[in-house]
Amino acid sequence: MILQDSKTLLEVRGLRATVNGTEILKGIDFTVKAGEVHAIMGPNGSGKSTFAKVLAGHPAYVVTSGEVVYEGRDLLELKPEERARAGVFLAFQYPIEIPGVANSQFLRLTYNSVQRERGNDELDPLEFDDFVREKMKLLEMNPEFLDRSVNEGFSGGEKKRNEILQMALLEPRLAVLDETDSGLDIDALRVIAGGINQLSTKDNATILVTHYQRLLDYIVPDYVHVMDGGRIIKTGGKDLAVELETRGYDWVGEEFAAARVTA
Amino acid sequence: MSAQGSPVRGATTPAAGYLESLLAGRPRLPASSMAWLNELRAEAVDRVGALTVPTIRDEEWRFTDISPLTKLSLQPATAPVRHESIDVGRFALDEATTRIVFVDGVHAPELSRVAPDHGVVVANLPAAAMAHTATIERHLGCHAAFRSDVFAALNTAFLQDGAIIIVPRGAIVAAPVHLLFIATQADAASYPRCLLVAETGSKVTVIEDFVALQHDAYFTNAVTEMSLADDACVEHIRVQRDSGQAFHIANCTVSLGRASRYHSVSVALGARISRYNLNVLQTADGAQCTIDGLALIGERQLADTHTSIDHAQPHGVSRQLHKCIVGGAAHGVFNGKIIVRPGAQHIDSSQSSRNLLLTAQAHVDTKPQLEIFADDVKCAHGATVGQLDSDAVFYLASRGLSDAAARNLLTYAFGAEVIDRIPVAVLRQQLEAIVLEQTASRS
Incomplete structure (x- = not known):
């Protein structure tokens, strides 16, 4: 929701980033205020997943210029774990499998590491078990996923539910969801989108990185941004997503190129 | 003199x-x-x-x-x-x-x-x-x-x-x-x-x-x-x-x-x-063995495991998983010999040696050694030596775990695959605690 006088959570200015020496992000300007839902759409290779990973602090990406201010702090100065503890959350497009670590153990470790930072009490395994089972209901997850190794042998949909479960536990102020809708059937999409909607408040914000408009039928964005060639080339309201679904991406690129020529 | x-x-x-x-x-x-x-x-x-x-x-x-x-x-x-x-x-x-x-x-x-x-x-x-x-x-x-x-x-x-x-x-x-x-x-x-x-x-x-x-x-x-x-x-x-x-x-x-x-x-x-x-x-005829091993060492330790599985008679089965987690300037050694004697047909054998090096000074020598003298057998073997997966480290960091804690957890998980095979729960728990503690001190 777009709110009057709500505070700015994230301010990105002129962000450029490379991976293995190749520039992927070529100057991004982007502002997110509390309470808002932003969708970043764009064709494959447009740089939208890279943008998500840069926000989370993936070490493979090097920021070459620009700045990212999160709640008044220089986000780029923070290590990935410090960003997580400060309330930045990335739901992975391809969640990592960790054989040998029970999901319950992993979830409790992450929960406690964030609670410690916030000065809250940590939960012991028994307390945490009750707590996490409640959260799992939100995503219609079977508690047996607690006993299994992290993401190991999970289906695509189960992995995505597990990502949003982590979001529910960590209660981030800025959630970046990278292609959370990919590989989901319609029932899973409905449940996961319902979970994300329930986690949205006037104090936090969500960035949905997605290729398709489908997710936006369930989570209504306040802003839709089109990314191409490492830049945001168009920003609009929720109707832009519908237009993109019918007309594709090409026209946006042409419009952007024409505007640059004129300028 | x-x-x-x-x-x-x-x-x-x-x-x-x-x-x-x-x-x-x-x-x-x-x-x-x-x-x-x-x-x-x-x-x-x-x-x-x-x-x-x-x-x-x-x-x-x-x-x-x-x-x-x-x-x-x-x-x-x-x-x-x-x-x-x-x-x-x-x-x-x-x-x-x-x-x-x-x-x-x-x-x-x-x-x-x-x-x-x-x-x-x-x-x-x-x-x-x-x-x-x-x-x-x-x-x-x-x-x-x-x-x-x-x-x-x-x-x-x-x-x-x-x-x-x-x-x-x-x-x-x-x-x-x-x-x-x-x-x-x-x-x-x-x-x-x-x-x-x-x-x-x-x-x-x-x-x-x-x-x-x-x-x-x-x-x-x-x-x-x-x-x-x-x-x-x-x-x-x-x-x-x-x-x-x-x-x-x-x-x-x-x-x-x-x-x-x-x-x-x-x-x-x-x-x-x-x-x-x-x-x-x-x-x-028809004997079966499963041999699992874990060496978790650091500093200047050396742990050498030599195994030999001798399939002297037919229809034998053997399974082997050996893991080394090597930190500091330590040295892990594994030599796994599998012998299939003449006439010992229908042997089903597999061996896997997996090794995790935690530092640049850590060192592993691993050697499968197959001596097969029968023709109708199935013998698979493989060896890997590697470091922790950087994507997995980042995944854990993005959930608030420090770099050290993430590495410890992943190292522990690598060893836990072997420890989980111990059929005595109380010993399994003791060893899991020891491994968690040692991975913390050895990374």
Whole structure:
């Protein structure tokens, strides 16, 4: 929701980033205020997943210029774990499998590491078990996923539910969801989108990185941004997503190129 | 002649002098009343005289230089006056109602407890030898290669106390048997010994647990022999948690009867230099073995595991997973030999060696060694050496775990795959706690 006088959570200015020496992000300007839902759409290779990973602090990406201010702090100065503890959350497009670590153990470790930072009490395994089972209901997850190794042998949909479960536990102020809708059937999409909607408040914000408009039928964005060639080339309201679904991406690129020529 | 006038005699090498000095402790052994045992010891003494201490010029020892051991001045362990003062509580395993304790190789009845179970014999060698002479004579020294291996020969030359386990025909023993070997004396050489005879259709779980109540250098030279009759089933867990200055050399020889099943998990955590030789012989049709191992080492430790699975008869199955987690400037060694004898058709064997290097100085030598002389067999093997997956480290960091905590958790998980295969829950939990603690200190 777009709110009057709500505070700015994230301010990105002129962000450029490379991976293995190749520039992927070529100057991004982007502002997110509390309470808002932003969708970043764009064709494959447009740089939208890279943008998500840069926000989370993936070490493979090097920021070459620009700045990212999160709640008044220089986000780029923070290590990935410090960003997580400060309330930045990335739901992975391809969640990592960790054989040998029970999901319950992993979830409790992450929960406690964030609670410690916030000065809250940590939960012991028994307390945490009750707590996490409640959260799992939100995503219609079977508690047996607690006993299994992290993401190991999970289906695509189960992995995505597990990502949003982590979001529910960590209660981030800025959630970046990278292609959370990919590989989901319609029932899973409905449940996961319902979970994300329930986690949205006037104090936090969500960035949905997605290729398709489908997710936006369930989570209504306040802003839709089109990314191409490492830049945001168009920003609009929720109707832009519908237009993109019918007309594709090409026209946006042409419009952007024409505007640059004129300028 | 040495200029310093040190007692170097003729062509005697320092290593040979070392063997002599070790044997010098032997006359203190009282003669056994059993002639066959005396003969076995005497033959072993002869073999020690004929054999030499291996060096890195020997193929089987090319990665493991044990010269620091030969420079150590060792004495045979002296029996401590009071075993009662030793607190074994922290090593106790609740599930193991029977526990036999050896302190520096010497049986400690005060610390042991034997719960009667299905007529199973669990006793120290001298006591067991009275009532079960025939069984013991048929197996003791008959499986271990003491005629060719100098350390097995030394152990046999010192043969006095030892754990004897005899599981009668058809007995299913639910509670694991805990053999606890405690090292308490600096510069002591001890010779733990174990014989397990699992008769037809019997089932038992045995834990060999090597622990230390000291931080000094000492030498543990252990020999274990296991004989599984037809359809017998043995779970064998071996935990080596000696002190960081210790030397640990062990030989375990397992003989498998028809359709018997042997599963072992060996975990090496301690010792400055350790060497474990595990030799499994499938003597009859349809025997199965699963051999899992984990070495978790750091600093300047060396852990060497040599295994041999000898498929001498058809329809045998073997499975092997060996993992090394190597930190600091440590060195892991794995040599896994699989032999398929002529005529041993329809063998199904797989071996996997997986190694994790935590630092740039850490080092692993891994070598599968397949010797296949039959044509209708399935033998798969593979080896990997790698570092922690950086994507997994980032995933954990993005959830608030520090870099160190993320690496520890992933390292722990790598080892947990082997530890999870230990069928004794309380030991599994103990080891998981140790591994978590050690990965924290070794990354």
